[in-house]
Amino acid sequence: MTIEITASNVYDLAPADLVQGDRVAGRMYTDPEIFEQEMTRIFEHTWIWVAHESELPKPGSFKSTYVGRQPVIVSRDRKGAIHTLVNRCRHRGASLCEKRTGEANGFTCPYHAWSYSLDGKLRGIPYPEGYEGVIDKSELSLKRLRTESYGGMVFATLDEDIEPLEEFLGDVKLWIDRFMKQGGGYPIKVLGTHQFTFGGNWKIQLENTTDGYHFPIVHRSWMASVDAETADMMSFMTDPEATTHDLGNGHSVAQMVPEHSDLDADDGTEKLQDRFDDLIDDLRAANLSDSAIRKVILAMHGTGFNLNLFPNVSMSAAFFRVLRPISVDKTVIEHVAIGPDGPDEVVGPVNRARLRVHEHFQGPFGFGTPDDAEGWDRVQRGAQGAPEMPILVNRGTAREKPSPEGWPTSHVTDETGMRAAYAQWKQMMSDD
Amino acid sequence: MTETLTETATPSLTDPRVLRGIELTWREADLLDRKEYEAWNALYAEDGLYVIPIDPTTTDFDNTLNMVYDDARMRGMRVTRMTEGHAIAAVDSATTARTVSRFVPVEVSDAEVVLRASQVLVAYKRGRHDLWAGDVEYRIRLGATPAEDLIALKVVRLVDSEAAVPAAGFLL
Numbered sequence: 001m002t003i004e005i006t007a008s009n010v011y012d013l014a015p016a017d018l019v020q021g022d023r024v025a026g027r028m029y030t031d032p033e034i035f036e037q038e039m040t041r042i043f044e045h046t047w048i049w050v051a052h053e054s055e056l057p058k059p060g061s062f063k064s065t066y067v068g069r070q071p072v073i074v075s076r077d078r079k080g081a082i083h084t085l086v087n088r089c090r091h092r093g094a095s096l097c098e099k100r101t102g103e104a105n106g107f108t109c110p111y112h113a114w115s116y117s118l119d120g121k122l123r124g125i126p127y128p129e130g131y132e133g134v135i136d137k138s139e140l141s142l143k144r145l146r147t148e149s150y151g152g153m154v155f156a157t158l159d160e161d162i163e164p165l166e167e168f169l170g171d172v173k174l175w176i177d178r179f180m181k182q183g184g185g186y187p188i189k190v191l192g193t194h195q196f197t198f199g200g201n202w203k204i205q206l207e208n209t210t211d212g213y214h215f216p217i218v219h220r221s222w223m224a225s226v227d228a229e230t231a232d233m234m235s236f237m238t239d240p241e242a243t244t245h246d247l248g249n250g251h252s253v254a255q256m257v258p259e260h261s262d263l264d265a266d267d268g269t270e271k272l273q274d275r276f277d278d279l280i281d282d283l284r285a286a287n288l289s290d291s292a293i294r295k296v297i298l299a300m301h302g303t304g305f306n307l308n309l310f311p312n313v314s315m316s317a318a319f320f321r322v323l324r325p326i327s328v329d330k331t332v333i334e335h336v337a338i339g340p341d342g343p344d345e346v347v348g349p350v351n352r353a354r355l356r357v358h359e360h361f362q363g364p365f366g367f368g369t370p371d372d373a374e375g376w377d378r379v380q381r382g383a384q385g386a387p388e389m390p391i392l393v394n395r396g397t398a399r400e401k402p403s404p405e406g407w408p409t410s411h412v413t414d415e416t417g418m419r420a421a422y423a424q425w426k427q428m429m430s431d432d
Numbered sequence: 433m434t435e436t437l438t439e440t441a442t443p444s445l446t447d448p449r450v451l452r453g454i455e456l457t458w459r460e461a462d463l464l465d466r467k468e469y470e471a472w473n474a475l476y477a478e479d480g481l482y483v484i485p486i487d488p489t490t491t492d493f494d495n496t497l498n499m500v501y502d503d504a505r506m507r508g509m510r511v512t513r514m515t516e517g518h519a520i521a522a523v524d525s526a527t528t529a530r531t532v533s534r535f536v537p538v539e540v541s542d543a544e545v546v547l548r549a550s551q552v553l554v555a556y557k558r559g560r561h562d563l564w565a566g567d568v569e570y571r572i573r574l575g576a577t578p579a580e581d582l583i584a585l586k587v588v589r590l591v592d593s594e595a596a597v598p599a600a601g602f603l604l
Contacts, residue, residue, distance in 0.1 A: 220518040224513075
């Protein structure tokens with residue numbers, strides 16, 4: 001049953017009633033109580049992306065990050081297994097690790113020097129005589145989250161009972177496989193991370209990576225600054241082949257450049273962009289074959305789609321977008337640059353060029369990100385008005401049809417991906 | 433005291449060449465606060481670089497991800513972006529007031545002055561004040577006259593460069 005949202009009932013309705021298929025109430029962005037519920041009902045009960053395996057290249061590598069609002073350490077132990085550990089000493093609760101990345105033999109609390117191994121086991125306690133007959137060290141390991149990976153993407157969850165990661169991803173796995181082809185024959189590694197904040201609710205960003213509609217408007221400045229070939233590549237507004245699929249479980253894929261959805265499906269007719277002529281010369285000098293060069297160059301802008309995973313990561317063309325909710329009206333975003341991992345004479349020039357492409361659009365001073373952030377800031381400010389009034393996510397409902405694979409599909413400028421995410425949100429936020 | 437003070441290699445703040453360098457950095461700061469981006473860009477040498485790195489210790493900007501890594505081409509496009517009216521972040525950008533001070537002359541010759549300084553910038557937008565603090569390194573190429581002095585390198589190393597900063601519609 002759909003309840004009509006009015007000014008007099010909007011604050012009485014259960015959160016799940018605020019999502020009505022093709023529209024959601026503005027209160028979804030502004031109500032601190034809804035935010036609190038999201039942090040437990042969603043972020044503590046689903047798979048949250050925490051790392052790419054290349055960020056943990058060897059035994060002892062670690063990264064500190066968050067699952068929802070909970071600080072965690074992602075570590076690789078001596079046997080190569082990856083663990084996600086709550087970054088909180090079992091003694092009095094101090095955080096163990098405040099470095100973003102690094103290498104360690106284990107983690108020692110700065111407060112009373114309780115020390116833990118890379119897999120979270122309590123190894124040592126200073127002056128242990130006071131604990132004789134009091135504690136059993138084997139019961140005081142760091143709290144460990146379930147951690148599973150697919151295609152190099154590492155996810156963790158605080159919920160012991162939810163489905164395995166691969167089941168949660170479902171049809172997304174095919175698209176992760178395609179995304180990773182942008183290594184051009186090499187594995188993918190993380191090159192660097194931009195981080196920025198914006199004064200708005202996390203769902204505004206969740207929507208944005210599946211919002212093809214905003215691109216030529218918000219990113220007019222970036223479009224004007226790139227070469228004609230790149231601008232043409234991103235001219236998907238009226239391309240009927242450019243579509244968005246709802247992949248289930250809140251996930252979706254927006255194909256802006258469908259001819260680059262599968263980078264292996266190259267028939268050799270596409271001209272390599274002139275802007276990469278110098279890079280091609282470097283790769284020839286490194287004795288890379290013409291076909292290998294072509295593979296790498298076609299992948300310079302990444303894959304032709306944004307794969308939006310509910311709730312916190314998007315595999316977006318040539319980078320990962322990671323969102324971290326801070327409060328109802330503050331969110332931290334990471335833009336993680338990626339590139340091929342291989343011999344330096346090949347990947348060196350490729351990754352230098354990829355870093356420059358990334359810097360051009362992304363990050364707090366990029367030619368794209370600040371304009372996005374301005375748009376999102378405006379949504380948060382505007383949504384304070386008329387909280388009962390719907391935020392419309394109905395673009396393309398009349399032209400949404402199942403694809404041959406059975407995925408609900410419409411144009412890439414339509415809001416199919418947002419509807420998919422909100423359907424998942426509604427399910428996770430409902431009391432049923 | 434019997435020890436004789438010897439002339440050190442440390443350049444003096446009162447060296448006229450150092451003063452020329454400081455004057456140029458202040459002119460630049462004023463142009464940026466006033467958002468006079470075309471005049472700002474004219475202060476840079478053709479081979480000049482304007483950098484805001486993420487890794488505060490790196491000098492290998494080529495092989496690392498930066499917030500800004502502008503050569504003349506990128507700076508020119510950036511000026512267009514900031515001034516042409518299509519970038520909504522620039523159109524509605526914060527108002528800024530910055531102070532560049534605590535100058536340390538690092539190298540001085542008749543051709544070039546290298547300075548370190550600190551910069552504290554407050555950006556105000558829609559009821560919010562953001563603080564941007566950092567060290568700045570300037571490499572200034574001295575011309576035949578002070579009016580011909582140019583910035584060959586400016587590197588802004590933010591105190592929070594490795595943390596999340598706001599997305600900006602202005603330049604540091």
